Amino acid sequence: MSWLLNQNRTSIPRFLYLLLLFFLPTQLGKHFFLPESYVLGIRVDYLSFILYFSDILLFLLLFLCAISYRHQLLSWVRVRPLVAHPYVKIASLFFITILISLFTAERPLLVAYGCYKILEMVLFVFLTVFFLKERSFRRNAVVVFSLSMMLQVVIALSQFVLQHSVGGILYYLGERTFSISTPGISKASIQDVLVLRPYGTLPHPNVLSGYLLTGIILLFGELVPAHSQRLVIWFRFVLFFSALGVILTLSRMGVILLVLSMSCFLFLSYSNRIVKTPILPLLFMLSVFVVFFIAYGGLFEGLHSGSETISERVSLMKSAFAMIVNHPLIGVGLNHFLVELPHFTSLTSPVFLIQPVHNIFLFIFSELGVFGLLPFLLLWIVLIRRSIHLKMPVKTVAFLLLFIFFSIGMIDHYFLTLQQGQLLFACVIGYIFALGKKNTR
Numbered sequence: 001m002s003w004l005l006n007q008n009r010t011s012i013p014r015f016l017y018l019l020l021l022f023f024l025p026t027q028l029g030k031h032f033f034l035p036e037s038y039v040l041g042i043r044v045d046y047l048s049f050i051l052y053f054s055d056i057l058l059f060l061l062l063f064l065c066a067i068s069y070r071h072q073l074l075s076w077v078r079v080r081p082l083v084a085h086p087y088v089k090i091a092s093l094f095f096i097t098i099l100i101s102l103f104t105a106e107r108p109l110l111v112a113y114g115c116y117k118i119l120e121m122v123l124f125v126f127l128t129v130f131f132l133k134e135r136s137f138r139r140n141a142v143v144v145f146s147l148s149m150m151l152q153v154v155i156a157l158s159q160f161v162l163q164h165s166v167g168g169i170l171y172y173l174g175e176r177t178f179s180i181s182t183p184g185i186s187k188a189s190i191q192d193v194l195v196l197r198p199y200g201t202l203p204h205p206n207v208l209s210g211y212l213l214t215g216i217i218l219l220f221g222e223l224v225p226a227h228s229q230r231l232v233i234w235f236r237f238v239l240f241f242s243a244l245g246v247i248l249t250l251s252r253m254g255v256i257l258l259v260l261s262m263s264c265f266l267f268l269s270y271s272n273r274i275v276k277t278p279i280l281p282l283l284f285m286l287s288v289f290v291v292f293f294i295a296y297g298g299l300f301e302g303l304h305s306g307s308e309t310i311s312e313r314v315s316l317m318k319s320a321f322a323m324i325v326n327h328p329l330i331g332v333g334l335n336h337f338l339v340e341l342p343h344f345t346s347l348t349s350p351v352f353l354i355q356p357v358h359n360i361f362l363f364i365f366s367e368l369g370v371f372g373l374l375p376f377l378l379l380w381i382v383l384i385r386r387s388i389h390l391k392m393p394v395k396t397v398a399f400l401l402l403f404i405f406f407s408i409g410m411i412d413h414y415f416l417t418l419q420q421g422q423l424l425f426a427c428v429i430g431y432i433f434a435l436g437k438k439n440t441r
Helices: 002-006 011-022 053-068 070-077 079-084 086-104 108-132 135-162 168-173 205-222 229-248 252-270 279-297 299-303 308-326 337-344 360-388 394-411 419-435
Strands: 029-032 049-052 187-190 193-196
Touching: 011 053, 011 108, 011 135, 029 053, 049 053, 053 108, 053 419, 086 108, 086 360, 108 135, 108 419, 135 193, 135 205, 135 229, 205 229, 205 252, 205 394, 205 419, 229 252, 252 394, 308 337, 308 360, 337 360, 360 394, 360 419, 394 419
Parallel strands: none
Antiparallel strands: 029 049, 187 193
């Protein structure tokens, strides 16, 4: 970390960026419940207005970057070529749709808050590209990310063993107070025994699983260049326990994606595409063993068609399709899926949840219509094209990250609805763009 001491004016923004990465998976924040936060008289957390500690770090980082890097940022952004770019013209549809929502939606304050969250994600993407285009700093960023991963794994392991929250100082990192008997808490059945699924300091075990999976791919990406032996040992240590953390979350999709990722890296390691490491076969065998264990241990019992989870998600998808049919062009309005949900769901139905639809593409389509969905699809196309032009093995890292985010996005919503998922999504987008930059100091 010698760069932190050698650079005076620019070291503080760099330090703040690393601090933001470390606190990315935390929930420390202040909730504000306004009249817009209620649906059918029920207070909905998804509609609350929240000021997170990570928000404060990001705003402070933006302010200091504007002072310390103003000349570099202005030359780097290249405003005029960007305005003429065809992608920007298509993306402008997205912002025009949001502007229309601001004046036509039932609750304009929710639209304004949604605009703020989108702006926050866009700015974090640009900051990530700006900082991570330098290879040496990118490595430092992954090291800090690994430290945060290990903290989450330790907390998750403690929660799993205790079968309740750890408490104490972790409350100030956003750990909620819960036990296995807390109503609505996430549990899984193993051999007909209910066990608590660990949360870490994140909103849900599935979010923890996605966070650790992202970190695992990033760590394998940094095993490619030559490192000091101590750093390689640390990365191997974190990889093993992070894989264990994914397994402890008892996330079905998480474990499946872990096996597929390990299979891919195992193949590449024996084809001399990445550094051979003895941790790979061990992680692969551990992951496969766990898949068979949970498949026959009762965790997958809820996957049959009569399952409550499946029926809930299908009900939300039907509501989303109904919104799309009724509002195909501009949707029901940004941040209005939950507000409009009662109008598109039978309140007498045995399944009624005030939750976002568990699919990021349907979520965008229903809220912003086709004019919102097309720019979002364009973003994925741009990321895929960007990844195609990368060299091996970072190309594999980029494609695995996209595959993981696409797979999770098809069955969950937290990349667009929760602060931690939004920042993680923005970070990965920025990381992929940064891989193609030529500044590799």
